[in-house]
Amino acid sequence: MRKLVVIMLSIVFMLALTGCGTGPGGGTGEQAGQTLTVGLMPDVDSIPFIIAQEKGFFKEEGVNVTLKSFKSAVDRDSALQSGNLDGAISDVLAEAFAKDGGFDTVITSATTGNYKLVAGKGEAVTALQDLKGKDVAISKNTIIEYVTDTIGTKGGLAADDMNKVIVPQIPARLEMLQNGKIAAATLPDPLATLAVKSGARLVSSSEQLGINPGVMLFTNKATEAKAKEIAAMYRAYNKAIEYLAKEPRDSYIDLVIEKAGFPAVVKDSLELPQYKKAAAPVPADVEAVIAWLQQKQLIQKGYSYEELVNDRFVR
Known part of the structure; x- marks a missing residue:
């Protein structure tokens, strides 16, 4: 009987040790099994996530990412x-709207995208002023409209000097531009690059203006319940940034185009930004967006940087 008790206690002890062990990337076995589901857009901000997935960096860090x-x-x-x-890959505007609507999300890092205002190849547009009174396709109350208005303001045009045509889906916006149904459109890369390759003219861009309102958002529920997974995701993301910095473009471009669903014709002309490791957004970028939203009376209050950003995963 005593021998049986000793054996049972030994089994219980071993199970307890197994339960306390850590999984890959520092998470416990149970936590490492939780899946993060992340939304991507058809732009270059998505590329580091695709690389992290396809090159196994998420797996190396012990996190499942869909x-x-x-x-x-x-x-x-x-x-x-x-x-x-x-x-999701998102923007400061979306975070402010979410807060205003009582939905609990938080900015966890900045992203590295570029948004371009391009004029159609059949348009006699050589400068921003030439777009006065012409149709410009945007998505309303988004980063696209914010960039368009900022380009206009810095170039001497009022917000209503351009006739904004609301086209929410990015591929549809590009198609309308290419078919001459609109004079210009604001697009993210790589579709903006594709438009220029097809004969459109670059008018201005967020990169030229030195603004970066693109961010990564998570729900507050996820930041609490899946904190270790988010931290592991960012470690894998940073590995992807290192990979993109050192690897020849030809070694990953076909993979990126396939997995991101980019048109194959952008292969030779796709311009990638100089990606940076995950970091908090610059306060000035956040504050400028909030000021724009307040000026347009799109939000009820002026949110502070601290109310919108939680940088604990990227410190």
Whole structure:
């Protein structure tokens, strides 16, 4: 009997040790098994996530990440607010709208994208002033409209000097531009690059203006319940940034085009930004967006940087 008791106690002890062990990337076995579901947009901000997935960096860090692609900000935000996403590539505007609507999300890092205002190849547009009174396709109350207005303001045009045509889906916006149905459009890369390759003219860009309102959002629920997974995701993301910095473009460009769903014709002309490791957004970028939203009376209060940003995962 005593021998049986000793054996049973030994088994219990071993099980307890197993339960306390840590999984890959520092998470416990149970926590490492939780999946992060992240929303992507058809732009270059998504590329580090695709690289991290396809090169096994997420797996190395012990985190399961499911990537879901969206063609419009509206669809992405609906998925986030309905609980189908833990986080998403997004922008400061979306975070402010979420806060204003009582939906609990938080900015966890900046992203590295570029948004370009391009004029159609059939348009006699050589400068921003030439777009006065002409149709410009945007998505309303998004980073696209913010960049368009900022380009206009810095170039001497009022917000209503350009006739904004609302086209939420990014591929549809590009198609309208290429078919001459609109004079210009604001697009993210790589579709902006594709437009220029097809004969459109670059008018201005967020990069030229030195603004970067793109961010990564997570729900507050995810930051609490899946904190270790988010931290592991960012470690894998940073590995992807290192990979993109040192690897020849030819070694990953076909993979990126396939997985991101980019048109194959952008292969030779795709311009990648100088990606940076995950970091908090610059306060001035956040504050400028909030000022724009308040000026347009799109939010009820002026949110502070601290109310919108939680940088604990990227310190």
